[in-house]
Amino acid sequence: MSGMAVEDGDGGRAALRLEDAVNDTCPWSGKPISSDSLTLYRGFTVGFCNTGCRDKFEAATRHFEAALAAYEPEDDAPDSAETQAG
Numbered sequence: 754m755s756g757m758a759v760e761d762g763d764g765g766r767a768a769l770r771l772e773d774a775v776n777d778t779c780p781w782s783g784k785p786i787s788s789d790s791l792t793l794y795r796g797f798t799v800g801f802c803n804t805g806c807r808d809k810f811e812a813a814t815r816h817f818e819a820a821l822a823a824y825e826p827e828d829d830a831p832d833s834a835e836t837q838a839g
């Protein structure tokens with residue numbers, strides 16, 4: 754019964770299913786998403802028209818996740834903005 758040959762190049766993504774994707778079309782091109790171009794975003798399956806579009810998205814999300822992890826809001830703003838010399 755298990756005659757399907759599945760390429761599992763990178764583990765987790767092999768379990769993602771097209772029918773579980775929250776979107777129907779690729780955000781980059783507007784084309785229908787493809788079953789081999791899925792990834793997880795915030796715990797949800799999202800799809801792209803091809804693996805190149807997916808990889809571009811993954812690179813962007815990793816970039817911002819790393820930036821957010823390192824981000825420290827500045828709480829002492831420079832006070833030269835509203836200086837009135839009288």
Ligand SMILES: [Zn+2]
Pocket residue numbers: 779780781782783784801802803806
């Ligand atoms: Zn695309």
